[in-house]
Amino acid sequence: MSSKMIIRPAKLSDASRLAELASQLGYPSTSERTGRLLRALIPGDVVLLAEEDEVVGGVQIGLRRTYTSEPTAELISMVVDERHRGKGIGRKLLAAADAWALEQGMSRMVLRTNVIRADAHAFYEHLGYKRLKEQRVYLKELAAIDD
DSSP, X not given: OOSOXXXXXXXXXXXXXXXXXXXXXXOOOOHHHHHHHHHTOOTTXXXXXXXXXXXXXEEEEEEEOOSSSOOEEEEEEEEEXXXXXXXXXXXXXXXXXXXXXXXXXXXXXXXXXXXXXXXXXXXXXXXXXXXXXXXXXXXXXXOOOOO
């Protein structure tokens, strides 16, 4: 890679590359599906991309407000292309996520990561994240209600 890395907001034209990156994490996708999901992001969420000659990573951050705790920024997803890991890209994406959250008035960032991603756990802990708890995630497929 010869170009200087920039961090920028995602555009719909990035959908194909984001689908490739999501697939590397085990979330197979298509350009069409990723484009649809980008268009439907919750207002207040942002996807930031690391780009050199191509997009080499991305992070999604959102604002979470609940009645049980203070407002918090949430690192919703992060991926660095497997060919470019270990080059400081993840660190730069997290710094950009932190800066964005601070601009939104947030003083905390929370994230969730799959228990099988030991390398990710070590990475986040090295950057100052502390494990709060372990939890289980459940999914229920909802059937459409016929009128």
